[in-house]
Amino acid sequence: MVTENIVLFHRVFFIVVDANIYQFNSTPRYACGCLILALIFAFALASLPVDAFVDRDNYLRYASSAAEIFARGFGEGPAYIVTNEPVWLLINVMLSFFCEDEDVVRMVVFISSLLSAYLLLRVDSKFFFILLLFLILPQVLKNYVVHLRQGLAVAVFLLGWFSRGGAARNVLILLTPFIHASFFFVVVIYYCSVVFALLRFSSGLRVALFALAGGTAAFSALWLASSLGARQAEAYSQNDLDISGLGFIYWSAIATVYFLQGKTFLKENSFQVGMLVFYLAVYFFLPVSGRIFESALILVLLSGLRLTSWRRALYYLLFCFYFIMQWLPRLSQPGFGWGVENYI
Known part of the structure; x- marks a missing residue:
């Protein structure tokens, strides 16, 4: 039954x-x-x-x-x-x-x-x-x-x-x-990747434009959100960026592996690479950078499965290291770091 x-x-x-x-x-x-x-x-x-x-x-x-x-x-x-x-x-x-x-x-x-x-x-x-x-x-x-x-x-x-x-x-x-609201950024990057593909931009030009989009967002996103009345604007504008830079180093390593795969890979995974480049461009400037990147993280991770040869092996090694380092400190915390006990 x-x-x-x-x-x-x-x-x-x-x-x-x-x-x-x-x-x-x-x-x-x-x-x-x-x-x-x-x-x-x-x-x-x-x-x-x-x-x-x-x-x-x-x-x-x-x-x-x-x-x-x-x-x-x-x-x-x-x-x-x-x-x-x-x-x-x-x-x-x-x-x-x-x-x-x-x-x-x-x-x-x-x-x-x-x-x-x-x-x-x-x-x-x-x-x-x-x-x-x-x-x-x-x-x-x-x-x-x-x-x-x-x-x-x-x-x-x-x-x-x-x-x-x-x-x-x-x-x-x-x-x-x-x-x-984080998907406002994701959707812009997605449709930029669609337009870049239609216009047959080179992989190098696409990367440069994604970085430019990140730089623009880094210095205008909170102002624009505040102007439109988004409720998140005030909360994030009052938060200081408290980051170690380790995330930037790790995802830069992943981006490097993707770049080493070649132009065809970069074009076929234009959106995912665009999200990576955008995230790295806003990492030190935009408080919501992590939340934006996490909205597309599954697809960024999936694109790594299309790597070949030693690049895929290196990708697996980098991911497994990241996975272990993310879980280790959580194992001893209530609710794996998400429980209400952590915030009393």
Whole structure:
């Protein structure tokens, strides 16, 4: 009976999701296995105590008061609404009709983690183990434990990225900034990469333009956000940049490996390379640089699987080192560093 239910669920899931995405390098049996694992992953995260992690009070407030927040923002004008994640608010409004506040939070966690895990694991059965490590990397996992808006936006962006149809892809991708504001930057980089490809710019020119976009954003993003009334602008403008520079060194090493793969790789992975270059350009200047980069991190990591020869081996070594160094300090912390106990 359980097996029959799983098969039925997979058929429904195929109609809704798989039929609209590119053919991955995997068999139907592997796809079913990915769905089962993604369901286990999503159920596990959605079953965690709602009040055990930081910022959950904020998400419970969205669940209970999204309609009032939206109406209050509507009075501030269209620019305020557009820059303050209206789709996220509307999703909370719709879910609140059917669920209690805590269940709204659980539904957001479940849906976003299910879609992200399934799409990521489906990419290629040959890389299952490394794909699983991508999924549980702290910078990815936190989107389904702490930064729930970002996690939902990542799931929608991945659906768009892997979509078969151009219209569906564009609609889904363009929705993401209205779920999480970091995607305003991601969407700009994405469409810049599309335009650069259409104009057949060289890989060197693309890199230079992405760096220029990063430099422009570094000195204008907070001012522009404040002018448009984005609620994040004041909070981030008051925060001093407290960074060690180790992230810059690590991702510069990854970028170097990507550059060494050659011009064809850089052109075929223009968006991912663009996100890397943009992140490095704003690293020391923009407080939200890490959040922006994490919104596209899954795709940046996936592009590394297209490396060849010693470059892929070096990429694996660099990633495994990063994975271990990210998890080691968290193992001794309550809630792996995301628990409310860390902030008392």
